[in-house]
Amino acid sequence: MAEINHQVGIKAPPEKIYALLTTNDGLSKWWTNDISGAGEVGSIIQFRFNGGGPDFSVTKLIPNKFVGWKHSGNMPESWMGTEILFELKADETQTFVRFTHSNWKEASDFMAHCSTKWAVFLLSLKGAVENGTGKPFPNDIHIDHT
Amino acid sequence: MAEINHQVGIKAPPEKIYALLTTNDGLSKWWTNDISGAGEVGSIIQFRFNGGGPDFSVTKLIPNKFVGWKHSGNMPESWMGTEILFELKADETQTFVRFTHSNWKEASDFMAHCSTKWAVFLLSLKGAVENGTGKPFPNDIHIDHT
DSSP states (O other): EEEEEEEEEESSHHHHHHHHSSSSHTTTTTBBBBEHHHHHSTTTEEEEEETOOOOOOOEEEEETTTEEEEESSSSSGGGGGGGGEEEEOOSSEEEEHHHHEEESOOOOOEEEEOOOOOOOOHHHHHHHHHHHHOOOSSOOOSSOOO | EEEEEEEEEEOHHHHHHHHHHHHHHHHTTTTSSEOOOOOOOTHHHHHHHHOOEEEEEEEEEETEEEEEEESSSSSSSSGTTOEEEEEEOOOOSEEEEEHHHHHHSSOOOHHHHHHHHHHHHHHHHHHHHHSSOOOOSSSSOOOOOO
């Protein structure tokens, strides 16, 4: 199985970042402006980009430390069965966000595209937390001309 | 073995991108401003960041299509044995750069850091080619506060 790994360091306490990973309002500050359903374990979060987009069920939450999602629904098809984890690890100067999107069937070109795009969105999360300059869809940074 | 995958689409013909992957002057426009040794297969390219940094030997070149490097030397240690590939694939509107940094011993936090940083540098490559706005070290975008 193939997987995507990223890590960014954010100058903020973990609780400030955790809120942006677990609420509709928080998630809409960095991934897409159209989000509903965020909540406790078992919730299904609907992320929408011009009407379409993935659903994820919340599988694990450890406040200010860990957020786990499992893909739910059938869009995009190659995300079916995949899981996303955010681990928060604080040191004296920053909180590291360790991101994994795992369980891909193969390291396809589309996975590679998503890997680059996840980096862009994690830097959007960093900007949103540090100074309110997140760039959620439709204001996200474009990585190609498609 | 773990690996990093990325893909960006650049509005330029492949030959313009290939030049930025195979010459000291080209590489210095997007990765680091201190580069020497770039050349034909067998060359050892020295990438330096404040004096230290990795060496890569050029293992394969197909003009305007493919660039292969293998890590050479001993810095950073966890890059030893790793390989980097750039594949260029043009369509009507853009050239896709498909990037792979493979053969990592494990998906460590440092690998995750490098994955995010590679996305930043590939977007720097995109900017350098499209409009001369590459951000090579020391003007690269920071992804943490270390």
